[in-house]
Amino acid sequence: MALSFENDSTAIPVIGVAADYASGHIIPAHSHQRAQLLYAIEGVLVIETELGRWVVPPSRGVWLKAGISHTVRMRGAARMRSIFVNPDAIPGLPDSDCVIDVSPLLRELILAATKVETDYQAESRDGRLMRFILDELCSLPILPFNLPWPQDARIIRVCQALVEEPADGRAASDWAAMLAMSDKTFHRQFQRQTGITFGRWRQQARLLMSLESLAQGMPIVQVALQHGYESQSAFAAAFKRQFGLPPSEFYL
Template sequence: MTKSIPEATMLLPSECAFTLDASKPVLTHARSMFAEAALVPHSHPRGQLLWAVEGVLRVTSAQAVWVVPSTHSVWIPGGVSHQVSCETAATTCNLFIDPSYPVRKHEQQGAMLSMSPLMREIVLRLTQEPQLMDQQSTQRLGLVAIDELEHLQAFEVRLPSGNDPRLVKLISYMVQHPNQAPSLVTLANQVGASVRTIERLFKAETGMTFRQWRSRFRLMNSLELLSKGESSTAVAHSLGYKSVSSFVKVFRQEFGRTPQSFINKR
């Protein structure tokens, strides 16, 4: 019998994500997520800016997988199905934007964004101090948030996802258990497919081999360690690189700058 993959405890999305009201351009919701928690896969009519003040989020849609440290956020357009999970505890702040206010129309599948200092303060004020603001003040600041959202720089770091249920299940498991490294044989058995089938699905639906996909996913997870202040040397060793220079080279190729530059830019 095929062993099923254990599921993380599932949480429900905020109800305000489904509220349509042009007089309230931005609705907010803050949430504390415990370790290994995940939201049920879902979509909603409002666009969502998702940011973790603390912790690292892993966001999976039908098109991509993002690993998102607190230095960045994710823009999820309305109607895009997605799932959010975290390995360790995280505190999230969410802005839900009414569809009557088009935002980042050129990114129909979502994007990972660098958080500007201004956007950080706006999001914190809207989500953590709502009792200090009246409706008009909230509306005005929400409109400023919409304007600033248009100017956040996209960070082109994502992994392609897939549509086949077996591949979706396998990738979901890897995303929710980033520190585990089961063999492809083990993963294939868990989703009820042969190794050859999984290898074919990865190549056909992601354009990458399983080894390439997992290597890039591990590299994306290095952002979490760097965000916590760990050195390039420590991160390189934790990821299994033979030398720091090889890690720095691959990091630069993937993210466009060195790990030290990434740390300093925070």
């Protein structure tokens, strides 16, 4: 996605951009000189970098640091609204790639920012609006929507298979045997590569992948079974522990 403002003066600390995409559209790997907040007022965004994968439903946004190469995939027709921020615009901006909660206030600020021309003055109404956005970005909670991604090709094979087939119930010992590793070596390598245990990673992958299916209106019991849970109740309990809401309420 080429953006004409990339060479604009850094005197403009914040820029808003609006773009709509069809379901399934993929923005290939690219990066920006500015940090970016990606937010969809409709649809689900799946954002991938070398180090992680984020599934971002409406009311959440993903923050990417400047220079981070990433792809964006649309699940459902997506109306994406982005905020691009100079990394040194204000102290206290998120210091790592993450998902943040987009409050109703920040949502309205983002929508307003996408209508602002890029030649605004710092002391104008538009300049104060952008400053307000910066203040909000420094105060919003970080959410557990990240799926850490390994760098080792062997562990990538396992993770990719589980993302493509979340209901795959093979035990860690089965994956270890496939990679010609001992169980102990597999668990050690997996945690070293991802920062979390194999069991925790698989559960997180299942729950994050389930967000895409829920966003498309799939019945909860079907989502549960397709993502490796034996019952709707087991899925709902795990989902609420992870996201703070039951799946039936998540997109309300």
